[in-house]
Amino acid sequence: MKPAKAALTGLLAIIAALAAGHLVAAFVGLSASPYLAVGNAAIDLTPSWLKDFAVSTFGTNDKLVLLTGMVIVIAGIGVAAGLASRTSPTPGTVVAVVLGVVGIAAVLSRPDIGQLSVLAPLASLATGAYVFRYLHKEVQQDESRRGFLITAGLAVAAGVTGQVLGSRTDVEGSRRAIGDLTPKTKAPEIPVNADFAKDGTPSFITSGEDFYRIDTALSVPRIRAEEWTLRVHGMVDRPMVLTFDEIRQRDLVEETVTLTCVSNEVGGPYISNANFVGIKIGDVLREAGVKSGADQLFSTSDDGFTAGSPLDYVLERGLIAIGMNGEPLPAEHGFPARLVVPGLYGYVSATKWVTDLNVTTFAKEQGYWIPRGWAARAPIKTMSRIDRPKGFGKIQGRTVVAGTAWAQPKGVAKVEVRADGGPWQEAELGADVSDSTWRMWRLELDLKPGAHTVECRATDKSGYTQDQARLDPVPDGATGWHSISFTVQ
Structure with a gap:
């Protein structure tokens, strides 16, 4: 041959x-x-x-x-x-x-x-x-x-x-059939000065198309809302199974929440903000009756992914979200339902296509990423990022430095910027919408022509200023001041 x-x-x-x-x-x-x-x-x-x-x-x-x-x-x-x-x-x-x-x-x-x-x-x-x-x-x-x-x-x-x-499962047809999701409690209106998009920051609300995605599975689960159920069990007095309609008929709330990926390097892009509509996980768990000794909510996705969330965070501020930015969740962002828990990195708080909630302990169950070297509890660290100027860019005229800071759920109190190792200057902050959202900032600098390096650091409302030491994301999130170098012409 x-x-x-x-x-x-x-x-x-x-x-x-x-x-x-x-x-x-x-x-x-x-x-x-x-x-x-x-x-x-x-x-x-x-x-x-x-x-x-x-x-x-x-x-x-x-x-x-x-x-x-x-x-x-x-x-x-x-x-x-x-x-x-x-x-x-x-x-x-x-x-x-x-x-x-x-x-x-x-x-x-x-x-x-x-x-x-x-x-x-x-x-x-x-x-x-x-x-x-x-x-x-x-x-x-x-x-x-x-x-x-x-x-x-x-x-x-x-x-x-x-x-x-x-691909014949008609997910989009199921989404359209849901119609409007009208929350009983709406999120506060977003002020016009919540971002500095004209100066280079992201828009305050991230569209579904631009919202970051980090998935473990190769294909997006395709689930119709009419066929979806959520099982609540484990260390509870009254196990429950909820359908999509049963969730929708409850008192829906809308909250503006920033989600952050633990894989973010200093200055990284894996952070987004949206208006989520759903029901409080705490209300469901209290109805089920959480037993003494439980400290973890172990969630499972339709694709087999698992995550463990600290129960105290979940009871206080977690959502079972069915809507995003005024419409049902997009398929790639978890339709029919996902978890949203402000203040925790996504790998322990944001299970998409969620189908199972097991009230348990950290001693009994480990989520997908924990045996792979990541921390079991993962509160979000106070961080800031420079969005403009871009690294190694060239600027003509006035020098405006603008960026994003986050410290969910504590909230951002201030952002400081310094050029070429000089004194720190406090930046102008965008509107303070919620402690669970990011906050934009800007500062105009008087810089002479030539090469410059600018750094930023954020301080949260507890008084903590982000750490200067550079650490990799593993095991519980990166730390360090973001810096960029550029040239003023």
Whole structure:
């Protein structure tokens, strides 16, 4: 067999295997697709330092980079299997079986899919082995062109059909059917001077499209509100199961809350602010009757992600949110419901697509990130960031330094700025909307032409000023003064 035909045989066989698994997954759960299941397993098994590197390097594109890398690796395996099988189909068949077993193991390791989901990787295994042997025989009989064309066509059709069928859950239709979410208690109106967007800060309210996302799963869960339920159990007197309609019929409240990711480096972008609508978690838990000794609310997402929130924070200020910025939650931000707990980093407070609330203790349960080296309790640290000027930029005319500070739930009392190691100057603050939100700041500096370095630091309402020492995000959030260098012309 010629090398080119051998390589193409292996490549087409592996494509057909993945397409078959994706098609079957459309009926048993799209997360069971071997391609996605292996990717999710890879994420779960990736060391924390490598995950941190991926997030800091690729940002919210880290999943795309992983999927692209998987395509390259899988294609390489297929080509290598084909080249190793120029005289016999046995090596390629063995590779197909091994990859199928890997897919089965990945699916069985997922906590968010049922037992029937194993049918998807089994379909991949059988299809991969069969197609490889079929194409190998076609090449030997010099009928490779017809076999290649048929296989390629069927693989594309199967993959596309699987994706279409797997995405058939009408989430957007379910969102539209909800209509307006009218809170009984509305958030305060946002003053016009809440931000300094004209000077380079973000707008005070972040749109759904711009709101940061850090997920562990490769695919966004697709859940209709009509089919969603939330189980409340554990160390409670009266376990409960709530439907979306039951939550909606309760007294809805609207709160403006800033969410922050613990992965944020000093000056990082993973912080956003929105108006969330929902019900108080504390009201639900008090209705259920929290037993003595409980200190953690352990939440589980539809995709299997788990998080543990300190119970005292949750009882005081946590929300089960069903709306965001005047409409039902976007699918990528947790529709039908998510948790929002001001004052805690997102990995212990902001479970999206939440389906289960277990009142328990930190001694009994650990959330997804805790065994991976992150702190169990993660209060947000007082921080500030310079948004303008940009690092190494060039400025003409007046020098306006503007940025963002946050200290949820204590609130920001002041922000100070200094240039070139000189005296600290107090910045002008935007309107104080809530202690659970970020606060914008600006300061005009009189700087001579040339190179300059500017630093900022925030002080919260408890009197604490953010630490100068630079520490990495692991295990409980970064610290340090943000600084930038630029040139005045």
